[in-house]
Amino acid sequence: MPSPIPISRFLPRSLTPTKSLRPCSSPNQFQGCRFSYAKPSRALQRRFWCTVIWDELKLLDLLGSGGFGWVYKGTYYGQIVAIKKVRKCVKNKLAARQSFWAELNVAHLLHENIVRVVAATTSVPANPEDEDSVGTIIMEYAGGTSLDHRIYNCTEPLGMRGCLTFSHDIVSGLSFLHSHHIVHLDLKPANVFITEAGRCKIGDFGCSLKLPIGCDLTPTGQLRHLAGTYTHRAPELLKGGRATLKADIYSFAITLWQMMSRDQPYSGDRQCVMYAVVAYNRRPTFSTIFDESSLGRGIRSIISKCWECEPNRRPSAVELLENINCLEAQL
Template sequence: MPSPIPIHRILPEGFPPTITLRPCSSPNQLQRGGQHFAFVKQTKELTQRPWYTVIWDELKLFDLLGSGGFGWVYKGTYYGKTVAIKKVRKCTKNKLAARQSFWAELNVAHLVHENIVKVVAATTSVPASPQAEDSVGIIIMEYAGGTSLDHRIYNCADSLDVEECLRFSSDIASGLGFLHSHSIAHLDLKPANVLLTESGRCKIGDFGCSHKLAAGNDLSPNGQLRHLGGTYTHRAPELLRGCSTTLKADIYSFAITLWQMVSRDHPFSGDRQCVMYAVVAYNLRPPFSPVFNKTLMGRKIRSVIDHCWAVEPIDRPSAEQLLETINNLKSLL
């Protein structure tokens, strides 16, 4: 299946976009001069195999972790190691969107960072079965834990204390900084897409809305295609207005996420269209509850949020600046 994303966007560094392709599970299996080139997973945890190759005999599916419009996510094992397996579902109403989502997930296939969910393997060549007919492809990822930040915020008896809020925020900002250093905008950052490991660290996942921006430039040259997905409550106002994507859209989403961690409330209620209109036309933002004003640290966190959800992207901090600010606040505890 051809990728709707230009091939030069997913080539390994150092390879020109003129390399001819051969039939394979993904466009990252390359051929030049009789030799085959591919992204090779640099890890001792599994095996030194190209990440686009799935060895089906080594893949075992167990529990269903979740499902939705994107498809299904299972817990399983691959070469004996616990992994998460995402089966991307075809969308009958918009087949292109399903394929774009699949390939967008692979924007981070070659990246490794402690605060990013790692891709282990991926393929569009699924063995014949009734389920395969409804599948765009399969992505095998590291298993980062069965708990999301959303669950921790809204479904646990104890609220997050300041130390946890800042620690989680530091992890998220670190992950964003790494993505942004590779010109990748996540575009769907929210608590449900942040996983909590057993050790209590955050990993950003679900890159189905992500976009690789032009190298050395945080501005998408084709903004009209950059914000069709994502969650409206966390979507930056410039994207709601139909402007081009910048990396600063993720900083706005971070602000909403941090507000949720502190307030334990949902950012907006009411009609979806009315909320989006108010965010754009009247600069609507979630209200600050008294918890933000009770302590000096609460007021400092409020200031961080205010800075991050500024109307204009240029007025928001970069992920690197945000991480520095959060770590400075951590040092005051």
């Protein structure tokens, strides 16, 4: 279950959350400035802490839709952005709100392999179309191509070099998230975006969790996390266990396998697949491409370690990044 973040966390102490203030804005948004990774001054952070200027926000194209809302391409202060409108879910209103707040787990973080939040608010202009809105999130536009599209809809395979380059980007982003005690919990090719420069950025944090500082797993009393995509969900989560940082490492293993194999990890009934993963340690099958070279065998070894059944036997993101660097050195 995504961890809700109190509105007060995004507001100066002197202010209280009201609709007119349009609360929950991220300090990564600045009027008249280009969005960058440079840390803003405290003065700028305070100045635009609580402001989303709707007149500067323009919707262009619908990029996609899901159970909790729509994502549009648009502009904010003349710059291309992605706008996510989270809507109330009739069947599960609480889940929609949790998804919105989970997206803001990364609102204060800046990293080249993470889709950054520009601004976010729970308030919307008076518009009948937005009556069922939970909130709006303005994000960096990371490009119109996902890793999923690159794997399955392009004639050219990624090749060893492409797989390792993309893996380096993804694991670098994971390492950064994990250093801030954030677990993504829905890492898969569809949630990895490829920029025009050919770099990967992790996005869609609607299932993410902020873990307690000094602890790499959710507290015993917290409700168990059941969100995410079952084909990439770690077996301990399929069993209803507590979420840890190592759950993302398992998801990365499935993702890397997809990059290499260009195939779907499983086929058949969902419940049967989940049971086989948990009870019989079922994993996707390695094709001959993994045995044709030393690099292929090295990638196979990394995948095998990352999708171990026991979380503590999987490498950390830092260790994984070192292993990928060693393979890249062989290119």
